[in-house]
Amino acid sequence: MKKWIILTVVFLSVSAVAAFAAEGADHGGGSLKDWAFKTINFAILVFIIVKFLGKPIKNYLAQRKELIEKSIKESQEAKELAQKALQEVEEKLKLKDKDVQDIIESAKKIGEQEKQQIIQETDRIKEKILEQAKTNIEFEVKMAKDSLRLEAAELAIQLSEQKLKEKITPEEQEKLLQESIKIIEGRKN
Numbered sequence: 565m566k567k568w569i570i571l572t573v574v575f576l577s578v579s580a581v582a583a584f585a586a587e588g589a590d591h592g593g594g595s596l597k598d599w600a601f602k603t604i605n606f607a608i609l610v611f612i613i614v615k616f617l618g619k620p621i622k623n624y625l626a627q628r629k630e631l632i633e634k635s636i637k638e639s640q641e642a643k644e645l646a647q648k649a650l651q652e653v654e655e656k657l658k659l660k661d662k663d664v665q666d667i668i669e670s671a672k673k674i675g676e677q678e679k680q681q682i683i684q685e686t687d688r689i690k691e692k693i694l695e696q697a698k699t700n701i702e703f704e705v706k707m708a709k710d711s712l713r714l715e716a717a718e719l720a721i722q723l724s725e726q727k728l729k730e731k732i733t734p735e736e737q738e739k740l741l742q743e744s745i746k747i748i749e750g751r752k753n
Contacts, residue, residue, distance in 0.1 A: 732740070
């Protein structure tokens with residue numbers, strides 16, 4: 565800080581000397597007494613400025629320096645906090661990615677299990693339907709066979725009856741009728 569004050573005083577002194585020298589050159593030169601008087605006035609002015617404004621300027625510059633250092637420190641702390649927060653967010657994202665992957669794998673496993681259950685249930689129902697169809701087919705075949713047998717028996721009876729009618733005379737019919745009556749009466753008794 566003192567360096568700045570000294571540099572300011574030296575600069576102002578040199579500026580004043582140059583200004584006075586230029587003034588003296590314009591007026592045909594001045595006396596040494598005028599130059600000394602002006603230099604002393606300038607020195608007093610610089611002394612008063614340094615005496616009364618030096619401390620406030622020094623304090624202002626010190627405060628400004630502290631404020632800048634504080635701002636830099638706060639900026640660094642904020643940057644560190646932001647980096648920590650970024651790392652935490654990245655870690656959370658990694659965990660979320662892992663959670664999502666776990667959920668997907670779990671869903672795939674559950675889906676595969678349900679698929680197997682559906683396939684097994686479908687196979688069981690298919691077997692049941694096939695067995696029911698087989699039972700229905702067997703029943704229908706049996707009914708058809710019974711119907712065919714009954715029809716065949718009726719046709720055989722009709723055919724036999726027709727042949728008998730053609731071959732049996734009315735006397736033979738009467739004789740068969742009497743024999744049938746005797747057989748039926750014998751059974752009743």
